[in-house]
Amino acid sequence: MRVFKLKRENFLPFLKGLEKFGELWGPVKKGENYVYAKEDPEKFELKALRTIIPAKKFFIPKNSTILKFKNGEWKEHYEVRKRVIFGLHPCELNGLNIYHRFYTRLYPDPYYLKARENTLIVGLSCMPDDKCFCFATKTSTVDEGFDLFLTDLEDKFLLWIGSPKGEDAIRTLSEFLEEVSQKDIDDYIAWRKRRDRAFKLDIDLEGMPEIVTFSYDSPIWEKMGDACLSCGTCTMVCPTCTCFDIDDEYDIRQDEMNRQRFWYSCVFREYSMVAGGHNFREAKSERLKLWYTHKLVGFMSEYGSPACVGCGRCIASCPVGINVLSVVKALRKEKTDAFWKRVEVKNA
Ligand code: SF4
Numbered sequence: 001m002r003v004f005k006l007k008r009e010n011f012l013p014f015l016k017g018l019e020k021f022g023e024l025w026g027p028v029k030k031g032e033n034y035v036y037a038k039e040d041p042e043k044f045e046l047k048a049l050r051t052i053i054p055a056k057k058f059f060i061p062k063n064s065t066i067l068k069f070k071n072g073e074w075k076e077h078y079e080v081r082k083r084v085i086f087g088l089h090p091c092e093l094n095g096l097n098i099y100h101r102f103y104t105r106l107y108p109d110p111y112y113l114k115a116r117e118n119t120l121i122v123g124l125s126c127m128p129d130d131k132c133f134c135f136a137t138k139t140s141t142v143d144e145g146f147d148l149f150l151t152d153l154e155d156k157f158l159l160w161i162g163s164p165k166g167e168d169a170i171r172t173l174s175e176f177l178e179e180v181s182q183k184d185i186d187d188y189i190a191w192r193k194r195r196d197r198a199f200k201l202d203i204d205l206e207g208m209p210e211i212v213t214f215s216y217d218s219p220i221w222e223k224m225g226d227a228c229l230s231c232g233t234c235t236m237v238c239p240t241c242t243c244f245d246i247d248d249e250y251d252i253r254q255d256e257m258n259r260q261r262f263w264y265s266c267v268f269r270e271y272s273m274v275a276g277g278h279n280f281r282e283a284k285s286e287r288l289k290l291w292y293t294h295k296l297v298g299f300m301s302e303y304g305s306p307a308c309v310g311c312g313r314c315i316a317s318c319p320v321g322i323n324v325l326s327v328v329k330a331l332r333k334e335k336t337d338a339f340w341k342r343v344e345v346k347n348a
């Protein structure tokens, strides 16, 4: 991977130069939070952490028409725009990498692929706050899934080129770039140490697949289910949640139909309902258990890593304060305590 230096004073001209590759989107302030918006790059917040909705919205929108029926035939419907998305942090990029695997591995999704093909992804480094735990999920660094990545070292940036698309982009902007010196490398190493020490939260995911599997009948799920509102916020804001549903909108006068895809959630009551009205997961506790099992067990066995990248969005957004860290800690404590109790009984 090639790396260059970008002086601070060249940052905005460089960013504006990227506009020739598509609409430029980046993180801007909205109330107390951040959102990705198509804005003047001068308004982009370089210190922004998690946006309310992750960058997955650029690839599979919250709601989109995927097929149109007219004059007796169905046609695929794409709404593709050339875009440059700036400001994706390592956790976000790792989340997108999980998303990418899901939408390309077994059944490649043409809508996802088209959107991806038309997007230039520009990552940005960050400093954690009290809800970030990507260091613990091993997603605080990233080495694939971006075209360009900027590490902010205050007076300058290091610019990493992550793909042929990134190479093409900088070819037209090389006037802003310089070779990296030993001092730049030393500054980067010092920054990395400072950043790694800044994490306040920790989560121990070691052995979680077994712990969650053995916790199938734990009362912890009931407690969470009692508090949960089934609002689905945790799943909508999670960068690795991929569930969607399909619906047909029929215009009887025109004999036309739109097939819509929209984000859906495994915590919704109707999610596990089948024909005849039977619901496999009537209880909220069962639906939450499915979410955690999918993230910490299913994904682990299929892809070798959990489907949590430590972005803290679900912690920041849950209206009743259900917190993935507390759940993992409680399950671990319950299983460890039960284990020690068994050992004591055996030794008695
Ligand atoms: S489970 Fe929560 S912390 Fe983990 S990736 Fe999803 S939203 Fe982020």
Ligand code: SF4
Pocket: 227, 228, 229, 230, 231, 232, 233, 234, 235, 267, 317, 318, 319, 320, 321, 322
């Ligand atoms: S955000 Fe909280 S209340 Fe809403 S579905 Fe998720 S866990 Fe339940």
